[in-house]
Amino acid sequence: MPKPLNWDDAEDIGILLSEAHPDTDPLTVRFTDLHRYVIELPDFKGDPKTSNEGKLEAIQMAWHEEFQDRTQG
Numbered sequence: 001m002p003k004p005l006n007w008d009d010a011e012d013i014g015i016l017l018s019e020a021h022p023d024t025d026p027l028t029v030r031f032t033d034l035h036r037y038v039i040e041l042p043d044f045k046g047d048p049k050t051s052n053e054g055k056l057e058a059i060q061m062a063w064h065e066e067f068q069d070r071t072q073g
Contacts, residue, residue, distance in 0.1 A: 002043045003043070004043060004044075004045035005041065005043050005044045005045060005046065006044070006045060006046035006047075007038075007046045007050060007051050007052075007055040007059075008055070010055070010058040010059045010061070010062045011062045013038055013041065013044070013059050013062065013063070014059055014060075014061075014062025014063040014064075014065065014066050015062070015066055016041050016043070017037055017038070017041075017059070017063045017066075018063055018066035018067055018070065020037070020041070021037065022070070024067075025067060026060050026063040026064045026067055027060070027064055029060065031053065031056045031060075034056050034059065034060055035048070035051055035056060038051070038056075038059060
């Protein structure tokens with residue numbers, strides 16, 4: 001059983017977002033949409049109200065690393 005994710009699991013969330021949205025450049029995603037993508041992940045159990053800009057930015061950067069690995073690797 002996968003571990004429940006919360007806002008501090010940026011690396012794991014970045015991987016899942018990369019798999020869920022393989023053709024999306026994360027740097028083009030608005031934070032409002034990123035927030036929605038995260039809370040829609042099946043294993044995400046964090047409180048949607050406790051996100052902040054720093055946590056979303058960390059998730060976006062983790063997703064961006066995955067995106068770069070896939071598209072430039």
